Amino acid sequence: MALGPTCYGFLFYIKKHRPELLHYNSKSKNTIMTKSAFSSFLISFAVFPLIVMWVFPHLVSSVSRRQYNQLELPSGTYGPETLVFDCNGEGPYTGVSDGRILKWHGSEVGWKDFAVTSPLRTSRLCDGSSDTSAEHVCGRPLGLKFNQATCDLYIADAYFGLLVVGRKGGLARQLATSAEGVPFLFANALDIDQKTGAVYFTDTSTRFRRWEFGIAMESGDNTGRLMRYDPKTKKVKVLLKHLFFSNGVALSRNSSFLLVTETNANRVLRFWLEGPRSQTRDVFAKLDGCPDNIERNPKGEFWVAQNPKFDSIGTPLQTNISALKLDEEGKVLRVLNEEFGSLSDVIEKDDCMWLGSVLQSHVGMIL
Secondary structure (H helix, E strand, O other), X not given: OOOXXXXXXXXXXXXXXXXXXXXXXXXXXXXXXXXXXXXXXXXXXXXXXXXXXXXXHHHHXXXXXXXXEEEEOOOOOOOOOOOEOOOOOOOOEEEOOOOEEEEXXXXXXXXXXXXXXXXXXOHHHHOOOOOHHHHHHHOXXXXXXXXXXXXXXXXXXXXXXXXXXXXXXXXXXXXXXXXXXXXXXXXXXXXXXXOOOOEEEEXXXXXXXXXXXXXXXXXXXXXXXXXXXEOOOOEEEEEEEEEOOEEEEEEOOOOXXXXXXXXXXXXXXXXXXXXXXXXXXXXXXXXXXXXXXXXXXXXXXXXXEEEOOEOOOOOEOOOOOOEEEEOOOOOEEEEEOOOOOOOOEXXXXXXXXXXXXXXXXXXXXXX
8 A cells, every 4th residue: 555645744754854863673674763762753743833823823713713712631641532531421541651641620729640551650850851761650541431331431551551540530451452362552443332341442552662663664574463352251252353553442423333544545444343334344434634533422423633744854834734524424514624733632521622732842722
């Protein structure tokens, strides 16, 4: 499959202009970013959209009219990849760069610790950290979803696999770290069938860790998987293989199909769970940008967070690539035209829009 322009073409830019940030991995025969360089570049990359908004205020003029607010994360942390609300409607909750899962308690209290995924984690080493080289110790929770019946929070951690934690929080319990004998290297997103309790989740790559995502995309890696965890049998079943950077997951309102985003193929796939097409897949939507998470709203529609493609020297090829709302047939219902910088998640709740980003140091909110 020809992938064309990559979603994260900045790796080519670094090769040309900042070669000191790279080293050659003789084992994999790939040139990759050092972990410290990756951390520094993520932070600088996150600043770029803010500069654009300052220089070109007309791009965000409509945001102020719609009352756009930001909930700043604790100092030193960034990357609210996914946003969720619990069985009582409280939150949002989000996982951040230092391995914590935080809960928003309102403007007077702010963010407070709720859970962690790593038994190795210490506050001294990890709190406030944005160092990707410490993620295998501190944890990196990405996908989150509550079982609304039990109020348990299920977690996809990039390094610790699939986990769950009770309504009081604390250290999450590990449920699965592999499928068919192949370990998870990059557990990413998940959704839950609220009727059966089944957990659907993605492992983005069986070759690359999260901090190596740039080289995974540059190489056209297609080892991503879509899986189901059965809480009754405690077993994991692989539903789809050979996915191009499998990312977000969303179950349809009637549980007849499952959607999964392929970031590096610029599309959303549909995997049928019921009916005459059960256990088959088709293309649900072809996208202009690079999709991240996908979320179902109360009406059964789907919000897809997108980011632009880059050319071979790291220049964005697109403008006004943001989020799309799709109906149950994959048709576009709405485009979120405002420029919010990098987006990884869009949640629609109580007439509000909540925006997450793996690069930003805040959670966005549109009233």
